[in-house]
Amino acid sequence: MTDRPNNQDGGITEPAHPSDDELSAYLNRDNADLAARQRLEAHLENCAECRDRLAELRTVVRLLRGFEHPVPKRSFRLDPSMVPAPLPLPEPLRIDPWIVRVQPALRRLTAIAAVLLVLLVTADILTHRNSSDNGSREVSALSSASRATDGTSVMSAGAAESASKSTAAAAQVPAATAASGGGSSSAGSSAEAPVTSSAATSASSEGTSVSGSSAADATSNEAVTPEASAAALAVQQTEASGQPTAEAAQAPNATTHGSRSYWRLVELGVGVVVIWLLFLTIVLPRLPRQRRS
Amino acid sequence: MREPPTERPCQPGWSVRLGVPASDSPKALTKRGPIVASVQVQPHDRTTRGPARPCTIRLRARQSLLRIALFAVKKKAPFTVVDPAERQLITRAQNGELAAFNELVERYERLVYAVSVRLLRDHHHAEDVTQETFIRAYTSLSQFSGPSFRAWLTRIATNRCYDVLRGMQRRPAQSLDAQLVEDEPRWSLEPPPDDPEQRMLHRALGARLEVALDQLAEDQRLTVLLYDVYGYDYDEIAQIVDVSLGTVKSRISRGRARLRDLLKADHESRELFDAVRRHISDDDTDGERPAPRSWKAERSE
Numbered sequence: 001m002t003d004r005p006n007n008q009d010g011g012i013t014e015p016a017h018p019s020d021d022e023l024s025a026y027l028n029r030d031n032a033d034l035a036a037r038q039r040l041e042a043h044l045e046n047c048a049e050c051r052d053r054l055a056e057l058r059t060v061v062r063l064l065r066g067f068e069h070p071v072p073k074r075s076f077r078l079d080p081s082m083v084p085a086p087l088p089l090p091e092p093l094r095i096d097p098w099i100v101r102v103q104p105a106l107r108r109l110t111a112i113a114a115v116l117l118v119l120l121v122t123a124d125i126l127t128h129r130n131s132s133d134n135g136s137r138e139v140s141a142l143s144s145a146s147r148a149t150d151g152t153s154v155m156s157a158g159a160a161e162s163a164s165k166s167t168a169a170a171a172q173v174p175a176a177t178a179a180s181g182g183g184s185s186s187a188g189s190s191a192e193a194p195v196t197s198s199a200a201t202s203a204s205s206e207g208t209s210v211s212g213s214s215a216a217d218a219t220s221n222e223a224v225t226p227e228a229s230a231a232a233l234a235v236q237q238t239e240a241s242g243q244p245t246a247e248a249a250q251a252p253n254a255t256t257h258g259s260r261s262y263w264r265l266v267e268l269g270v271g272v273v274v275i276w277l278l279f280l281t282i283v284l285p286r287l288p289r290q291r292r293s
Numbered sequence: 294m295r296e297p298p299t300e301r302p303c304q305p306g307w308s309v310r311l312g313v314p315a316s317d318s319p320k321a322l323t324k325r326g327p328i329v330a331s332v333q334v335q336p337h338d339r340t341t342r343g344p345a346r347p348c349t350i351r352l353r354a355r356q357s358l359l360r361i362a363l364f365a366v367k368k369k370a371p372f373t374v375v376d377p378a379e380r381q382l383i384t385r386a387q388n389g390e391l392a393a394f395n396e397l398v399e400r401y402e403r404l405v406y407a408v409s410v411r412l413l414r415d416h417h418h419a420e421d422v423t424q425e426t427f428i429r430a431y432t433s434l435s436q437f438s439g440p441s442f443r444a445w446l447t448r449i450a451t452n453r454c455y456d457v458l459r460g461m462q463r464r465p466a467q468s469l470d471a472q473l474v475e476d477e478p479r480w481s482l483e484p485p486p487d488d489p490e491q492r493m494l495h496r497a498l499g500a501r502l503e504v505a506l507d508q509l510a511e512d513q514r515l516t517v518l519l520y521d522v523y524g525y526d527y528d529e530i531a532q533i534v535d536v537s538l539g540t541v542k543s544r545i546s547r548g549r550a551r552l553r554d555l556l557k558a559d560h561e562s563r564e565l566f567d568a569v570r571r572h573i574s575d576d577d578t579d580g581e582r583p584a585p586r587s588w589k590a591e592r593s594e
Contacts, residue, residue, distance in 0.1 A: 069403075
């Protein structure tokens, strides 16, 4: 509102007059904010000169709005002969028609292949979980058996030392041993020194079953824990079947690996098919549009 | 009785929620009154530019519902409220439906023709330009991305008019008023005064105003014509002339001031101007401009 110089009267400065821009904006109801509009209205109340200027601008606007325009004498509606054939949306033209035609079938095929893949993987997991359980059991049995064998040799050495050192402990055990197996030797009774009473009982039963075996065998049988004894039993069984231990462990693993690689091959094949179908279904129809843009 | 808010689409990704009686009757919408509308602008997603959250604007206005929304929204973000029916017609026409496009032609042929006549001062050329405008619009309708269809049409028409004027190598000096035959139908944004004497005064001063308009710079002239004579919005003019909103406002204001000065230049015009000014009493109907969609209604008169 600094369009015109202020009238100075007796040192009192009147508020500045609004510019033509402000008056025009006021006519358009386009003032930036309500406060500015109210300030302008307050000024107009007191300033006859600005009221006149506003009235002049308003007159111009009203005259312009009153301009008369001729009504066209004819219609400008289009008829088909005036315009070229309507341009269809460009996308269908750009895409190869066969892609469009096979899209529904492709989508179905993709879904079927994806389901097949899921089923295959599930079946693979279910099938090989059982076989891998068996395999792991065999492997653990083998490892525990070897551990048990090492352990017994160490333990038997320790037992020999302790037997030579303490005779009191050895003196307690022979009573039980003598009660169960009278044919056991003094080396056997001395080897039983570190074994607990329950172990002694089991050992005694083992000793009974293998009564004809050597003292070293008896020692190894007596020194193992219950699970190790089961492992040893498994080893004995495989030995009894007349096959070497290494071969017995490897044979089932080889068959498992063979079937697994077959499964993997099938899964990979189906996976590749699914990826290709997805590519055909999703990516291919969009390629022309990207190229165009 | 207040009805639940109605939602109207504006630009893609936005909608305007109008908390006013959902009545479209002109009488209800132009009724003088206190606060009549609260407009809520709701972005459809967060990626669209504009106000970060819905804003409710209460305003005093006696304009049409859509113009209220437009005014309110304009204060916060560059929106144009689009008539949903028109949007539907455009979509159908974009799909190659000629009948839908012809409905759009019916809506806007009078306006496009009027602008063309005003610029060319020749009915035959204006008819040709109008027809060409609609043919061009139809063939390149896929390029229309909004927001205002009539602004898009007018841009095509004005460009074509300037091409024709360049081809004619001269600017026609004949007054448009002289070409209007008395008994032919006419239309205007505002009806002439009822008083025959005032009507005569208005017409005489209007003729002088026509002459004054020709003395304006071309960009000012076109902007004033579009805003005051044909009732376009700032946004639409910015779209047609391809300038900023600030430039549009400035051109309108300076154009009006120049017209006033020209009308007051000679003694006879000044007396005429003062007589008309005295008649146009102080009222507050300045901001009330005809709604953009009122053209068809006027057609049927």
